[in-house]
Amino acid sequence: MQTAAESAPGNSTILSRAAEIGPLLREHADEVESARRLTKPVIDALRSTGVFRMAMPKIWGGPELDIFEQIEIIETLSRADASAGWCAMIGSDSGYYSGYVDDATARSLYPDLDAVTAGWISPAGTLEVCEGGYRLSGRWSFGSGSTHADVITGGARVTENGVPRITADGTPEFRIAMLPAARWQVLDTWNTTGLAGSGSHDYTITDAFVPAENTWFPGETHRSGTLYAWRGMFVANVVGVPVGVALDACETAADIIAGKVLMPQMTPASDEPRMRSGIARARALVGSARSYAHDTIGSLWTTVEAGDEPTFQQRADLAGCYVHTVSTCRDAVRILVDTVGTAAIRKTCPLERQLRDLTTLGQHIVGQELMREWAGGLYFGRSPSMPVL
Template sequence: MKVDSGSALDGATILANADRIGPLLREHAAEVEAARRLTEPVVNALRSTGVFRMAMPAAWGGPEVDICRQIEIVETLSRADASAGWCAQIGADSGYYSANIDQAAARSLYPDLDAVTAGWLTPAGTLEVCDGGYRLSGRWSFGSGVTHADVIVGGARVTENGSPRLLADGTPERRIAMLPAAQWDVLDTWRPLGLTGSGSHDYTITDTFVPAENTWVHGRSYRSGPLYSWRGMVVVNFVGVPLGTALDACDVATSILDAKVLVPEMIPARDAPRVRAAVARAQAMVGAARSYVYDTVSTFWSVIVAGDEPSIRQRAHLAGLLVHTVSECRTAVRLLVDTVGSVAIQDECSLGRQMRDLDTIAQHTLGKSRMWEWAGAMYFGQNSPSPLL
């Protein structure tokens, strides 16, 4: 296996590299699941593709890959292993998060374009004001990729002399802190049914100094360019994971059914009308979801590239798209699992793992049913409670 690498990587090359490491990711998928984290060969393979640098700016020598190509890259990796695709899209947040702080500080924190970021933005910690910055303490959950990260982030409430510091409008101040991974402690807590290899452990830090320039709030960017001009771009490539997982599940199920004989009928499964109908329905569901993704996101991207602010209706389209993709892909794979039958529940069958992965993805904020409610409210002109939508 040979992948192209170097500072001149572009989106097309990263995509080709992602495709080339597919066999390695498949080979290591069971080992990754057992380890409950990405193993070193998998992390090294992902790093070699350039996926972790895909949102890094051209000013730093990064590829600054457009968002549709990013989805395609994540989708390609997720066809081979959802945990690898999941960690790839989160690790690539480095390019977005580093845009939110002064660029001299950002370059110091990210001297390597392939540096991996992990962490949770929800304010589960406290930033106590001190000279030059803050003292950070807290414990965060769902640190996907935290076991191989170079930089870790944590959302926190700002306190001063132990009391919450308030903004001008009277609401508590919140900031996100970023520090090198060596300054955090990872706790062995991740034992889920799906996305097991993502290593989404809890992590903690106690009374650690964070320079003021290493903290940020949503909505401010120190960079120009479309990738960094809209605060929610960081979550859009998320949809590549359910798409890639479901697309591969369609292929896996079809292959199994092509060789299966139904009992007690003793006829080839491929000849059974219910099997044919299920395969066709699943393919159509995933294909339609995929078309909706690229159509909606490309339209949204054209608005951003033109320098315009997305309307609340355009943001509603995007919010609904996120949960729709997860829902449709999950339903399609459930149909395939039910059609394949007992083969799908065996350890060696990737279809069962793909179902578990999609069940877990559906518990993420972006995949939960309340996202439908948020998207619907936006169609009526009401803003989402999420700062990223």
């Protein structure tokens, strides 16, 4: 374990390193997509930036970056490649997850500040009660970064003698289990339209012993500080991915238009009103989504920083902000593709991949219409089944 004396890089260092590796991420994007996982040069580059440690606590020697600093770093990486940005966002959850269990357990799971976490917290498995803990079995989907993870998580329903255990409020009990990645089996299932390089394969485990101290439930925390005070904070940096992708798409489209001559009229594309309008519309969409995300997250952060619980309206705003950011950025890139024309349908054009990446991201829970429905319910004081909202 790195000590406080060997302090991790702070925001400015991680951010500058994230920008520096942009060319490498772009260079390897085709290879990453073809491999359907991050390749070693990309993993090593990401690890060298310190992005995986950015939520690690200062008491461990970590930078403990606030949520806005994290978003900016994820946005920077996602400009270069969505899959790399997505995996960096997921992998950096280590700083949060290590605070959900006691310190001794956390340090055994995370002996390195740069350890990567992957996995799904929804209860797709079962935790059968046994002496000292549980026996875990199940199969989970969307294990982004599981091919290079150090720790993998899996949400599971708690059973006792094969019968689901019910909580005091009448709902089935579930917990999230964390074990070293070597204990799990990653299945080769990730064949998708976009985010292909994220390696979001299914993964499984069968009748594996999990010590009780290796499990937790959203809301449990062993840490103080604003970053760890609210159960859903670890999700908030997701907005950096669609925004980063869309911002880069705006620049790519502008560069294409600047060098394009329209046929058969033989006039500069940048003189064409519809071209100018397309760029302006896309820029406004991305900028408005980015601003709304920062305002929404900022309001919630201020509340948590004051030691208060987020209101139903703040939680509703955040849930709606997630799906709005994803869908708006996707719409902006679609406008750019239509504006640029045939150049955008070529595999050599970044816009082609960026639209596919955002289309796939739109199928994640943060981009689905269900998230908007949950947001609407929260406005009426109804908490969703999603325990991180």
